[in-house]
Amino acid sequence: xxxxxxxxxxxxxxxxxxxxxxxxxxxxxxxxxxxxxxxxxxxxxxxxxxxxxxxxxxxxxxxxxxxxxxxxxxxxxxxxxxxxxxxxxxxxxxxxxxxxxxxxxxxxxxxxxxxxxxxxxxxxxxxxxxxxxxxxxxxxxxxxxxxxxxxxxxxxxxxxxxxxxxxxxxxxxxxxxxxxxxxxxxxxxxxxxxxxxxxxxxxxxxxxxxxxxxxxxxxxxxxxxxxxxxxxxxxxxxxxxxxxx
Amino acid sequence: xxxxxxxxxxxxxxxxxxxxxxxxxxxxxxxxxxxxxxxxxxxxxxxxxxxxxxxxxxxxxxxxxxxxxxxxxxxxxxxxxxxxxxxxxxxxxxxxxxxxxxxxxxxxxxxxxxxxxxxxxxxxxxxxxxxxxxxxxxxxxxxxxxxxxxxxxxxxxxxxxxxxxxxxxxxxxxxxxxxxxxxxxxxxxxx
Numbered sequence: 287x288x289x290x291x292x293x294x295x296x297x298x299x300x301x302x303x304x305x306x307x308x309x310x311x312x313x314x315x316x317x318x319x320x321x322x323x324x325x326x327x328x329x330x331x332x333x334x335x336x337x338x339x340x341x342x343x344x345x346x347x348x349x350x351x352x353x354x355x356x357x358x359x360x361x362x363x364x365x366x367x368x369x370x371x372x373x374x375x376x377x378x379x380x381x382x383x384x385x386x387x388x389x390x391x392x393x394x395x396x397x398x399x400x401x402x403x404x405x406x407x408x409x410x411x412x413x414x415x416x417x418x419x420x421x422x423x424x425x426x427x428x429x430x431x432x433x434x435x436x437x438x439x440x441x442x443x444x445x446x447x448x449x450x451x452x453x454x455x456x457x458x459x460x461x462x463x464x465x466x467x468x469x470x471x472x473x474x475x476x477x478x479x480x481x482x483x484x485x486x487x488x489x490x491x492x493x494x495x496x497x498x499x500x501x502x503x504x505x506x507x508x509x510x511x512x513x514x515x516x517x518x519x520x521x522x523x524x525x526x527x528x529x530x531x
Numbered sequence: 532x533x534x535x536x537x538x539x540x541x542x543x544x545x546x547x548x549x550x551x552x553x554x555x556x557x558x559x560x561x562x563x564x565x566x567x568x569x570x571x572x573x574x575x576x577x578x579x580x581x582x583x584x585x586x587x588x589x590x591x592x593x594x595x596x597x598x599x600x601x602x603x604x605x606x607x608x609x610x611x612x613x614x615x616x617x618x619x620x621x622x623x624x625x626x627x628x629x630x631x632x633x634x635x636x637x638x639x640x641x642x643x644x645x646x647x648x649x650x651x652x653x654x655x656x657x658x659x660x661x662x663x664x665x666x667x668x669x670x671x672x673x674x675x676x677x678x679x680x681x682x683x684x685x686x687x688x689x690x691x692x693x694x695x696x697x698x699x700x701x702x703x704x705x706x707x708x709x710x711x712x713x714x715x716x717x718x719x720x721x722x
Contacts (some may be wrong), residue, residue, distance in 0.1 A: 294704035
């Protein structure tokens with residue numbers, strides 16, 4: 287049998303956690319045992335290393351999304367012109383009363399897309415201003431995360447959403463992005479577009495003003511269903527909202 | 532032509548990720564680099580600042596400064612991305628500590644803080660030790676952590692875990708031997 291195993295107290299002695307009687311007995315033995323002295327020499331650097339160990343802390347689950355959003359915000363802010371053309375901004379004051387019907391949503395999306403396209407042509411040389419950033423966290427029982435940046439463009443907002451590890455979709459299912467006005471008790475809800483990728487960056491257009499429609503949600507929906515019927519997977523609130531009032 | 536070793540490939544790959552971030556790509560390269568360093572930077576933050584909230588701030592600010600400085604300051608010929616990130620993180624920690632709102636309420640001597648690494652090598656060693664500890668089998672890691680982190684004697688550990696004292700002694704012995712091997716595998720400099 288390995289001599290050191292007959293004296294496993296060498297590990298506890300080096301770590302300083304032997305009970306006093308065991309420590310005294312081991313020290314008596316150690317003085318005359320070359321093998322245990324060698325084991326002490328083997329373990330001492332390990333014990334010194336353990337005292338240096340970084341804390342066993344774990345970062346919170348949403349730190350990644352918040353960090354990525356902070357960097358993306360810095361990137362966007364750096365690209366922002368010092369004197370952004372005020373005339374490029376338009377407030378959308380449509381009478382949002384309740385959930386949009388799919389038809390109205392489609393028309394609105396087309397209008398926004400067309401307006402944004404024209405805006406892009408007119409202000410092609412102006413970097414878009416950051417209107418808000420979002421960090422979306424998984425809701426209870428859900429997985430994934432996302433960050434989004436709303437850029438002011440003529441005619442509305444361009445949303446760049448970067449999603450990570452969203453749940454696997456079933457046949458006929460897709461993800462849908464929503465904007466909600468928390469002041470309305472979640473009644474004023476606007477769809478912002480659909481996508482089917484679980485990971486990646488997706489660009490969408492919306493007329494929903496981040497200052498009002500501060501909550502962004504991602505749901506899992508099925509084709510043919512109207513309104514927000516699916517489970518909310520991710521939710522986040524607009525941060526760094528740029529108010530041009 | 533020689534084939535680059537795995538560590539060399541990793542260093543080159545991370546330098547390429549930083550080059551993409553420096554070019555303004557805040558997407559996949561940033562996420563990849565973040566995933567590689569999140570836990571280590573967070574732990575470094577807790578170690579340096581003694582507070583999870585401030586450690587979160589350190590992680591965020593480190594990556595924002597990485598992006599801001601990568602184009603003008605990062606030189607893959609002079610330092611690895613790992614070293615560059617820890618240099619930034621150390622600077623961020625110093626800035627956070629200078630803020631009046633970050634000062635501990637207790638005098639420094641009353642705050643139970645682990646020894647503070649004062650060089651990038653020591654920072655890396657402290658991360659290696661934690662990762663090596665986490666690579667051990669649960670039985671081995673548990674007795675070592677109770678001894679190291681909580682200062683329990685072997686009898687107290689036996690009582691806490693409901694194990695015979697002899698089992699705790701044997702697990703601690705084998706755990707220390709496994710720990711030495713795990714540290715050696717990771718290139719721990721002080722063995």
